Amino acid sequence: MPKKKDAKKIVFQSADEMPMMPMSIGSMLYNKTGSWRNIRPEIRLEDCIQCGICWKFCPDMSIGIENELPVVDYDYCKGCGICAEECPVKCIVMVEERK
Amino acid sequence: MKKEKKMTLTLPVEEYAGSGNLACQGCGAGLAMRYFLKAMGPRTVLCIPACCWAVIDGPYPHSSLSVPIYHCAFEAAASTATGVKAGLEMVGDDKTTVVAWAGDGGTFDIGLQALSGAAERNDDILYVCYDNEAYMNTGIQRSSATPYGAWTTTTPVKFFKNQPKKDINAIMAAHRIPYQATASISYPEDLFKKAKKAKGVKGTRFLHIYAPCPTGWKSRPEDAVKLGRMVIQNCIFPLYEIEYGEKYTLNIKVKDKKPINDYLKLQGRFRHLKPDDIQIMQEEVDRNWARLLKKCEAS
Numbered sequence: 001m002p003k004k005k006d007a008k009k010i011v012f013q014s015a016d017e018m019p020m021m022p023m024s025i026g027s028m029l030y031n032k033t034g035s036w037r038n039i040r041p042e043i044r045l046e047d048c049i050q051c052g053i054c055w056k057f058c059p060d061m062s063i064g065i066e067n068e069l070p071v072v073d074y075d076y077c078k079g080c081g082i083c084a085e086e087c088p089v090k091c092i093v094m095v096e097e098r099k
Numbered sequence: 100m101k102k103e104k105k106m107t108l109t110l111p112v113e114e115y116a117g118s119g120n121l122a123c124q125g126c127g128a129g130l131a132m133r134y135f136l137k138a139m140g141p142r143t144v145l146c147i148p149a150c151c152w153a154v155i156d157g158p159y160p161h162s163s164l165s166v167p168i169y170h171c172a173f174e175a176a177a178s179t180a181t182g183v184k185a186g187l188e189m190v191g192d193d194k195t196t197v198v199a200w201a202g203d204g205g206t207f208d209i210g211l212q213a214l215s216g217a218a219e220r221n222d223d224i225l226y227v228c229y230d231n232e233a234y235m236n237t238g239i240q241r242s243s244a245t246p247y248g249a250w251t252t253t254t255p256v257k258f259f260k261n262q263p264k265k266d267i268n269a270i271m272a273a274h275r276i277p278y279q280a281t282a283s284i285s286y287p288e289d290l291f292k293k294a295k296k297a298k299g300v301k302g303t304r305f306l307h308i309y310a311p312c313p314t315g316w317k318s319r320p321e322d323a324v325k326l327g328r329m330v331i332q333n334c335i336f337p338l339y340e341i342e343y344g345e346k347y348t349l350n351i352k353v354k355d356k357k358p359i360n361d362y363l364k365l366q367g368r369f370r371h372l373k374p375d376d377i378q379i380m381q382e383e384v385d386r387n388w389a390r391l392l393k394k395c396e397a398s
């Protein structure tokens with residue numbers, strides 16, 4: 001899997017820079033889909049039972065696991081709300097984004 | 100904060116589908132790919148025809164997936180996969196799994212001939228149809244996978260779809276392929292298991308994955324997983340496997356079958372339906388369920 005640091009957009013300046021075969025050479029990590037979000041998930045970790053369900057159902061791979069707890073990656077989370085909806089103890093709340 | 104316990108993870112942590120992709124919020128097709136690739140691993144080639152997934156993965160020279168993708172014509176997913184498989188065999192690679200990954204339009208409608216051809220030859224490919232029940236990428240037109248009663252832009256409210264969903268699994272069973280199964284994004288462990296099983300089988304394999312589409316179904320993005328669960332509980336989309344077109348296995352034996360109303364209510368595409376229309380849908384679901392039970396009992 002490409003790492004965060006590969007998150008740059010590839011722009012060809014001329015045809016010579018293009019690979020011989022039209023193949024993908026970069027990830028989509030340059031595209032910070034977090035900007036699509038109107039509401040953001042916030043996890044109350046003190047109530048988390050570590051069931052892994054939010055991690056499992058996030059369609060955008062935007063919930064990571066750090067120190068055995070879920071962490072939202074706000075760079076990419078699109079704010080769909082699935083994690084909050086599926087959390088069995090309802091410890092994820094969706095709050096409005098502010099400018 | 101520190102907790103004593105470990106996180107419970109029911110799937111491997113390796114991801115082959117990446118963030119930054121172009122799927123809508125709460126897209127079921129995105130989840131389908133995520134789980135499927137977890138089961139397949141890196142030695143996989145995807146042949147993707149025109150469909151939402153041809154867009155979701157990102158524009159050239161970028162891709163959100165860490166396996167190679169061959170973008171092909173709308174009608175050609177199965178024949179492209181067949182060709183890629185033959186090419187790999189020529190260079191002595193018999194380890195890479197060749198996958199055709201198509202939408203319902205690309206499978207039930209325009210790609211059916213190519214799929215039937217590959218299945219009849221029993222070509223060694225794994226065909227996956229993620230089913231969002233319409234042509235979503237081009238703006239929600241009806242397909243033969245769209246259920247009875249649904250609104251789409253080509254079946255407007257006054258003339259909602261008047262035909263039931265095509266039984267693609269019966270069509271594939273008629274080809275006597277070694278393995279086929281249905282799966283839902285809301286049962287990822289089951290989906291994972293079936294994808295792994297399909298990977299290990301030689302010949303044509305077919306996976307039919309139920310993938311809710313908030314944009315096309317006019318449902319709330321946060322309900323996508325709920326919808327994928329409801330169709331199992333109300334028997335609209337049962338989970339089962341078929342081997343060689345004969346041996347049927349029901350994976351979830353629903354005892355307390357739920358009525359379809361609650362499922363319909365969560366989706367704008369069914370909002371116009373009158374009780375009589377819903378009754379027609381319920382009877383269709385009951386008939387299909389009874390037929391499936393009979394097939395499972397007989398094998």
Ligand SMILES: Cc1ncc(C[n+]2csc(CCOP(=O)(O)OP(=O)(O)O)c2C)c(N)n1
Pocket residue numbers: 128149150151152172173174201202203204205206231233234235236237242
């Ligand atoms: C021969 C041909 N006809 C029409 C199109 C336009 N087209 C592109 S994607 C698409 C719809 C695909 O629907 P489906 O297979 O269900 O996938 P989804 O977009 O729903 O994921 C259509 C009609 C095309 N690319 N090629």
Ligand code: SF4
Pocket residue numbers: 041057058059060061062063072073076077078079080081082083084
């Ligand atoms: S809101 Fe959606 S995208 Fe964001 S972390 Fe939750 S499940 Fe993932």
Ligand code: SF4
Pocket residue numbers: 121122123124125126127128129151155231235236311312313314315
């Ligand atoms: S239109 Fe539907 S299937 Fe296509 S990306 Fe959006 S949610 Fe997914």
Ligand SMILES: [Mg+2]
Pocket residue numbers: 202203204230231232233234235
């Ligand atoms: Mg579709």
